[in-house]
Amino acid sequence: xxxxxxxxxxxxxxxxxxxxxxxxxxxxxxxxxxxxxxxxxxxxxxxxxxxxxxxxxxxxxxxxxxxxxxxxxxxxxxxxxxxxxxxxxxxxxxxxxxxxxxxxxxxxxxxxxxxxxxxxxxxxxxxxxxxxxxxxxxxxxxxxxxxxxxxxxxxxxxxxxxxxxxxxxxxxxxxxxxxxxxxxxxxxxxxxxxxxxxxxxxxxxxxxxxxxxxxxxxxxxxxxxxxxxxxxxxxxxxxxxxxxxxxxxxxxxxxxxxxxxxxxxxxxxxxxxxxxxxxxxxxxxxxxxxxxxxxxxxxxxxxxxxxxxxxxxxxxxxxxxxxxxxxxxxx
Numbered sequence: 001x002x003x004x005x006x007x008x009x010x011x012x013x014x015x016x017x018x019x020x021x022x023x024x025x026x027x028x029x030x031x032x033x034x035x036x037x038x039x040x041x042x043x044x045x046x047x048x049x050x051x052x053x054x055x056x057x058x059x060x061x062x063x064x065x066x067x068x069x070x071x072x073x074x075x076x077x078x079x080x081x082x083x084x085x086x087x088x089x090x091x092x093x094x095x096x097x098x099x100x101x102x103x104x105x106x107x108x109x110x111x112x113x114x115x116x117x118x119x120x121x122x123x124x125x126x127x128x129x130x131x132x133x134x135x136x137x138x139x140x141x142x143x144x145x146x147x148x149x150x151x152x153x154x155x156x157x158x159x160x161x162x163x164x165x166x167x168x169x170x171x172x173x174x175x176x177x178x179x180x181x182x183x184x185x186x187x188x189x190x191x192x193x194x195x196x197x198x199x200x201x202x203x204x205x206x207x208x209x210x211x212x213x214x215x216x217x218x219x220x221x222x223x224x225x226x227x228x229x230x231x232x233x234x235x236x237x238x239x240x241x242x243x244x245x246x247x248x249x250x251x252x253x254x255x256x257x258x259x260x261x262x263x264x265x266x267x268x269x270x271x272x273x274x275x276x277x278x279x280x281x282x283x284x285x286x287x288x289x290x291x292x293x294x295x296x297x298x299x300x301x302x303x304x305x306x307x308x309x310x311x312x313x314x315x316x317x318x319x320x321x322x323x324x325x326x327x328x329x330x331x
Contacts, residue, residue, distance in 0.1 A: 025057030035101035037063035047101050064105035070097040070162060073116050077168075080124050086132040086175060092166040094119045094150070100158025108157045115154060119164060122149050132171065139166055 029052055030036050036048040040060050048055075055061075075092040082088065096115055098104045108114050126145045127135055135142070143164055151161040171179070 022057050026054050028053045028055055028062070033067065033069045035066045035068050035098075037066070037102055037105050039063040044102055044106060064101070066098050066101040066104055068098050068101065070095055071112075073112060073119070075116065075119050075123065077170075078120055078124065080127045082127065082132045082135055083129055084131045087172060088127075088132070088135065089168075089170040090123060090127060090166055091168050092119070092123065092164060094161065095163040096154070097160050097162055098158060099160050103156070103158030111157065111159070114157075115150075115159065115161075118153055119146070119150055122146055122153075123166070125149075132175075136169060136171075139169075142166055 028036065028048060030048050030050045032050045034050065036053075037044055038046045038048060038055055038060050039062075040056075044063060045060070073094045073096070075094060077089050077091040080088050080090055094115060098111075104111055123146060126142055126149070130138070130142070143166060146164040146166075147161060150164060154161060
């Protein structure tokens, strides 16, 4: 039996196909990491988030598909004139992320080109305000200043600049050679200064050692002088004590003590005269017997001090004779 489609069947089929097409047009799937803007008759009305979304078919349409992930832009090489008129070439990278899809879609045209040109302009501004030495040694400061300036400029666009990094700074070759010679001269200068400082420190230490040695030597001399003075003091005390004893003996009327005192001083005087380096001839205006008599007095003092042993040794006169008279013939 032949299958014949009448007008009603065809209408149902057409309506079914239209319903499928309308459903497909109304359902939109947004992948993760993207936001879609929805426009109705060319006017923005809403933003579709990742997942399944519905729109009014044939009335609403997709405006912009915005990538919400962090993205990177390569900043090409560009020539920069520093503050001290040195010409260098620099390049870098810029990392950014879209935070507000409608603002990024409708507040600026050609978003990446705008960010790239803004970054290049500020690189010339920031690096041009620095000297060459400061430029080569302060990349972190350059990156920080660039990030602050560019991020403030793109914030109305719903963009967040997460990082700006300067990759290469290339001075001219002749300038690099000059910097190499300068660095070598600086290192030689520092080596000379360190060597001079070492010699100076060595001289200071040597002077300190000599000073300490002199101080110790002076301390030794002072100690020796103190000991000599102490010895002389004790000798003087002993002599004073001896003189006191002799004086007491004289006061008691001891003739031998007087002889001892006179003989002692007399012998000291003769000793001083004999020790004179210019004295070749000694003339004594006194008799030697007087000195012998004085020595005899010393012997008597010694006998009195230690005691007479049986009277066997009698005192002698100044001429060495016995003080007792010889017995007479009749005795």
